[in-house]
Amino acid sequence: MPTERKDVRFPMWRKKMDASMFDHKCTLIPHWVMDNVFGIREVFPRSSRKDPRSEVEIEYRHPDGRVTRHRGWVTTTKFEKGRNDVMRLFIDEGVIENLQTDYKMTYLRAVEKRHRGWNSPTAESEIPFWEFLDIEYNAEDCSFIFVPHYIQEPVGLDRFTHLNLT
Numbered sequence: 001m002p003t004e005r006k007d008v009r010f011p012m013w014r015k016k017m018d019a020s021m022f023d024h025k026c027t028l029i030p031h032w033v034m035d036n037v038f039g040i041r042e043v044f045p046r047s048s049r050k051d052p053r054s055e056v057e058i059e060y061r062h063p064d065g066r067v068t069r070h071r072g073w074v075t076t077t078k079f080e081k082g083r084n085d086v087m088r089l090f091i092d093e094g095v096i097e098n099l100q101t102d103y104k105m106t107y108l109r110a111v112e113k114r115h116r117g118w119n120s121p122t123a124e125s126e127i128p129f130w131e132f133l134d135i136e137y138n139a140e141d142c143s144f145i146f147v148p149h150y151i152q153e154p155v156g157l158d159r160f161t162h163l164n165l166t
Helices: 031-037 093-102 104-116 120-126
Strands: 012-016 026-029 055-061 067-077 086-091 132-138 143-150
Touching (some): 012 031, 055 093, 067 093, 086 093, 104 120
Parallel strands (some): 055 143
Antiparallel strands (some): 012 132, 026 086, 067 086
């Protein structure tokens, strides 16, 4: 666990946490991030997670100061001319567990969304709040660093019917 890297800053994307991290175990990397922030369009052109060149390390920096390392994959789905390619950052179960622990409200809203059959805009409208995850990219070793940035403490739990609080 190299502590000397703790204060090093890399290009960073502040991502609003949403259900995709829990439901799909990935996040889409917007074009402006892949091109103008991380510069990774040409680094990850492969479409399969099975291709070893798609595998990356994810360093998760916990709020309590611990650092854990996990597997991730970056894939690009290429489309015919006229359509934008889609790049995704997939995360392993360890990252999912960390996100569920640190982003309790976003996780509860994702569960509630499934429970009520809502789409994401409805869930975010019915249970409004924002949480953010800083995702940094280290080009030297093609790794990603997840740093919880803004976490909402659990509030308004009566809005979550799947919890059966009555």
